[in-house]
Amino acid sequence: MLTAMKKDITGKITRGTQRTLDAFFDAMTALLQAKSFADISVNELCERAGYPRATFYNYFEDRDDLLNYCWIALSKQADLADLASTDPEHRVDTALDAMADLLESHASRLAVILKNNPPEGPMFASLRSFIERQAREIIRTCIDRDRFTLPVDLIADHYANTVMLVLDWAYLRGHPLTREQLHDYVHTLLRGVEAA
CATH class of the missing domain: 1.10.10.60 (Homeodomain-like)
Known part of the structure; x- marks a missing residue:
């Protein structure tokens, strides 16, 4: 969107x-x-x-x-294929991978920009806001509505905020994660930390 x-x-x-x-x-x-x-x-x-x-x-x-x-312009480079045709249990992973691929493809530029623009500053606030809006829109369109009794918009916000939290932690705050760890962190947080 x-x-x-x-x-x-x-x-x-x-x-x-x-x-x-x-x-x-x-x-x-x-x-x-x-x-x-x-x-x-x-x-x-x-x-x-x-x-x-x-x-x-x-x-x-x-x-x-x-x-x-x-x-x-950068988000157009992300490969967000038709998520609706992806199995429901893989949709969050597909969206997460597309966003992680985008951040990784610009890692060297991002590292230089981070030196001049702290993660708490206005530039990264703008980036976070944009990624959250994109993630929310992507997830809203591909949530398996039959699995949840809560409102779809609330579920989409929860999923998007969780995806953004992990992307922010890994790519903007300097805690490198493997792709497997990235997925594990998101799924653990979506299940609830008490259940882990």
Whole structure:
């Protein structure tokens, strides 16, 4: 699910629009590797992207809007195949693997960005919020409704928060886990720590 942006990117995008979006994406990711998100100005983004401020504001409301677009662009790289056709007992694992693959494929860039942007800061708060929304939407569409008596939205929130908690622990807070451990942690937390 794409979140609302100033520029509608849900339909067909022209090559010119894609070039502009790519330039601002590249500018943001390059600057995040050099400094804190809080210290990045719209002027710097425009200078780095090679576009005037007017163009920036034609596409984005503000820096946060561009950052959200960056998460959208990265999430398109995740292989979130048709989860509804996956067996119910494997759906959370499939979504978890897709999100972990995405984070791992950008591990070196993420490590540099972490040096300038602490996990408690606004940049990672934005990333966490985006991943939680994505996970919630993915899980909401693939929950086996017959297995639960609780409301689907509540179950989706619980699953998404658990997946995000483990991804955050492993990839953003520096507690490396094998893929098997990643799955074990999520399933243990979903069963309840008392049952483990």
